[in-house]
Amino acid sequence: IFIPKHEVKKTYFNKKLLVEVVDWSEENNNPVGRIVSVIGPTNNHTAEIHSILYDYDLSPDFDSLVLAASKKIPQNISKIERKKRKDLRNVDTFTIDPDDAKDFDDALSVRKLSDGKWEVGVHIADVSHFVRPGSVLSLEAEKRATSVYLVDRVVPMLPEVISNHICSLKPNEDRLCFSVLFIINEKGLIVDYWIGKTIIHSNNRFTYAQAQEILNCKKGLFSKELLFLNSIAKVLRNKREKKGALTFETSEVKFVLDKNGFPISVYSKSILETNQLIEEFMLLANKTIASFIGNPKKEGNKHSFVYRVHDAPNSDKIASLGCLVKSLGYKINSSSNNSLITSLNTLSSNIKGKSEENMIEKLIIRSMAKAVYSTNNIGHFGLGFDYYTHFTSPIRRYPDLIVHRLLEKHLVDENPVGLECLEEICKHCSEMEKNAAMAERDSIKYMQVKYMKPNLGKTFTGIISGVTEWGLYVELNKTGCEGLVKAKSIKGDFFVYNKEKFALIGMKTKVQYQLGQKVKIKVKSADLDKRQLNFIFV
Secondary structure, X not given: OEOOHHHOOHHHOOEEEEEEEEEOOOOOOOOEEEEEEEEEEOOOHHHHHHHHHHHOOOOOOOOHHHHHHHHOOXXXXXHHHHHHOEEOOOOOEEEEEOOOOOOOOEEEEEEEOOOOOEEEEEEEEOHHHHOOOOOHHHHHHHHHOEOEEOOOOEEOOOOXXXXXXXXXOOOOOEEEEEEEEEEEOOOOOEEEEEEEEEEEEOOEEEEHHHHHHHHHHOOOOOHHHHHHHHHHHHHHHHHHHHOXXXXXXXXXXXXXXXXXXXXXXXXEEOOOHHHHHHHHHHHHHHHHHHHHHHOOOOOOOOOOOOEEEEOOOOHHHHHHHHHHHHHOOOOOOOOOHHHHHHHHHHHHHHOOOOOOHHHHHHHHHHHOXXXXXXXXXXXXXXXXXXXXXXXXXXXXXHHHHHHHHHHHHHHOOOOOOOHHHHHHXXXXXXXXXXXXXXXXXXXXXXXXXXXXXXXXXXXXXXXEEEEEOOEEEEEEOOOOOEEEEEHHXXXXXXXXXXXOXXXXXXXXOOOEEEOOOEEEEEEEEEEOOOOEEEEEEO
């Protein structure tokens, strides 16, 4: 991008810059731009992370107007507001979240009723009470659409005074919520539910590991409640599986960082029972809200709504996936949607603990349609739900905030939002969600390159995770870091890409390097700018 000489300053050299294209007429070979701002020095950690955000139209900071608006929100709950709500402050309530979480969207409450049934409450932070339509904060939340979770930081959708304090369901604080109260019998069947605004008081903040320890030992704070919730979660999960839900879990890469943000180790995050416990109750709440509004059996139901939809996968992509896994000794049956889901779940079980597990999980995900937001409900293929929405994370997702507003209107039989306007919001939120996911992916790649840079010349074992005309991608066994072995760097022959076998094959020697094959590599280079590792075979 060409910057006119009179706009160039000496202070710009060796800096990462945010540039806006202002002209690209036919007579110019290059687009003409202007410098918007200096991001920071090259090879500076914060500047690199901010560059990733800007690449995807994401901003690392809030402007002064937004921050000023967030500070004006009253932190005390008025007596009038307390009287409007169902008071659940005397019910045992707690949150279960990751170790490093600061924004607590959801809490669970449990109490046994006099008739032997149980009441389980799913309580979601009532962000819509504080962030009103048309306000500076609401417009900012709509623009950002989602919080962005990078390796070393969270860029919240709303300023921290809201996300981490006023709305966060912190222990020993009264908080406003939108809640779903489920009545559950001893067999784990949901016999009734109630939806409405509440005030709660969380008694404790568990990490997933702390809650898991209580489940393992069957003793400790709220052990009776946690054990009951876990038993119900297992019932809910079994029902989903029987009705045709995909159940494979993708592994998540995590880094341990030193005080300067440098990665000192990398590992795959393990999925605990408590992760699944929370997941099941959030799924149940989301499904219940969507069914409550969207069920066509309700007479006169014409309410606009935001659904989380997931289409069935494209047949060509599934055929390609079938060929891929067949080359690795597995098979899938795509004769019907039910057969496909059953075989994918079986495949997921068969690869557990094997070196190719992570690679095949990625291949399955790539073959699936992407879940999006829409006013047109087509159901959710992956979950096996006819009705599904996002209700449970309004602190970090704008669609959830919209769902809260629509739900509140629905409860008093109002519907002021047009479908056309709502569909535009859905498209924007889906796009920003994709951008956030790509930024997260790039931050992981950047950290992987940074982590591997001190290992230049060292040897590692891995698995071929991708095959292309230009080379092979290899995922290292211990760290999950992925790098490229260029085809021209492979010695002993000229290697050609064979699409049917998902392999590079030597023209003379017929030596094959195939998807899923175990290999030994040496780290040749680590390019932080391109966020790319280059390997050579040993």
